[in-house]
Each structure stands twice: as structure tokens, then as C-alpha cells.
Amino acid sequence: MIKHIQDAISYGLYEDFRAEDSTLVAGFHECFGEQLDCEAFSSWPDEKEAGVLHLALGEGKQFKISIEEEQTRQLDIPVESEIAKMSRISKAGKAKDYYDVHDTIVVDGITFEIVGIGHDIDALTGRRNTITLRQVDHLKMSRINPNSCPDGFAASELDKSLINSPLSWIPASILPYVREVSKAYVTCDGSIKVMYRKLWVFSESEVFGSAIYSPAEDGKRYEAFATSEDRVADDENGSACYIWLRSTYAGNSNYFCMVGKSGSSDYYDANSLSGVALGFCI
DSSP states (O other), rough: OOOHHHHHHHOOSSOOETTOOOOTTHHHHHHHSOOOSSSSSEEEEOSSSEEEEEEEEEOOOOOEEEETTTTTEOOOOOOOOOHHHHHHHHTTTTOOOOOOOOOOEEEEEEEEEEEEESSSSSSTTTOOOEEEEOOOSEEEEEEEEEOOOTTTTGSSSHHHHHHHHHGTTOOTTTTOBBOOEEEEEEEETSSSSEEEESSEEEEEEHHHHSSEEEESSOOOTTTTTHHHHHHHBBTTTSOOEEEEEEOOTTEEEEETEEOOTTTTTEEETSSSSSSEEEEHHH
């Protein structure tokens, strides 16, 4: 490896190495035990330390090589997390260039699926430069409310918990990148109201495309929910479970709509335990 570095310096190849023609390629695998996985990389001499060369090898990989001592070590620099990368790309309005609906990301062992790109509007900027994700496994069980909820989901015990105790529901590494969006919700008498949230559960019409057991539509269906299988999510034991929706059942504030274990539409008593499939935007 050092011979290749010395050759590079001798020939003045400090910048814009190409993976296909660089003299460093053969030695890199030998020294670091991995193949180059980027199309191009660059190298430059240290401004203060003689005989020291820096290599930048794609995103998050940077090496500092001491030629005089014939030692190599990887710099202890922060590596951009996948969720941070997703946030950066979505805010730049380029999400569709990098991601597709149904792509997944795993954080702290929990899987989140992209269910929409540009579906929701960032409440702060008014732009649709968002990626909407849904938790699809390790769902926690909760009731929506201990008694009737005539004012709808925004008045429920579950919604208050999502607002006041977000770290009980979502990994801490995700929370800084979550953006507030507006979400409609329907009450049992058919009134449509709007709430602004960072964490929520989906509505019946967002999942099924229409009002089935709820009195009116409260949101447009996300692209990801085209089939029954697409709507299924698993509990903490890895089994498909009933999933709460924020739409109130028509004419009875004791009940809320839900997704059945097979992905079909259903409803049940708000005081019962069912899965909470979190929705949020990055």
C-alpha cells in the first residue's frame, strides 16, 4: 500500500483519482480489507505534516496515511446517518431521485417504510418536500382513549402521549429530523378538523382511499397502501396485529377505525389495546 502512495506522490497525483485508473486501487484492498465502492475519490498532502497524505473515499470515509512511518489509520470523523441523509435529500426536494415508495430504513432494530414522497406539506415552509414514513414492525400496544371521544383523535389520550412523550414512541436518533405537518381528522358526527403534529397515526381514508366506517374522508390515500398486504404491520412479537387509525367511527365516539390483521378495514372500542403504527415526515 505504501508503495502505491509513494508512486502517487511521485507522479503528483494528488487530486481527482478515478477508481478505474488510480495507482491506489490495488493497495487499498490489501490494506483496508475492502474494495473501493465509490466512482471517484481524491487525495491531497497534509499542509502541516510532511509525509502525510489524506484520502477521501466517498461519503463518510476519510483516511489519513503516514508514509514516513508506513502506518494507516481511519480518521475519527462523524459519519452521516441514514436518517440524516434522508432529511438532507428531502429538504433539497430531491427525494424521488434517491428513494422509492416501499423503501425501508431500520433504526434501533425498528423498520420504517416510505409510504409517500411529497404527499405531506411541511407546516413551517408550506412545501411538499417531505418523505412520509410508517412504522411496520415492533408496534407498541395502546388504547386510544379510556372513554368516549366526541371531539375526535386530537382530544384522545394516545394523541397527548405522542405529543408529550415522543421518546416513548420513536428512537431518539430520528426525532431531531421529524417535521410538523397538518393532518385532518374526522369526528363521529362527520366534522373535519385539522391538527398539526410531528407524530400521528394514519386515517381511514389515508390507508383505504375512502371513508368506510368513518363518516367522512379525512385525508388522501398514500401511494404505498395499494393492497391489503401493504397495510399489515407487526407487533413486538413479530405477529400481524390490529392497528389503530385516527378516524372516529360514524355516529359513535366510543369507537375508532382500524386496520385488521389481514389489512382489511375494521373498527373497535377506543379503550381496547391495538397496535400503534407511527406516521411521521422527514
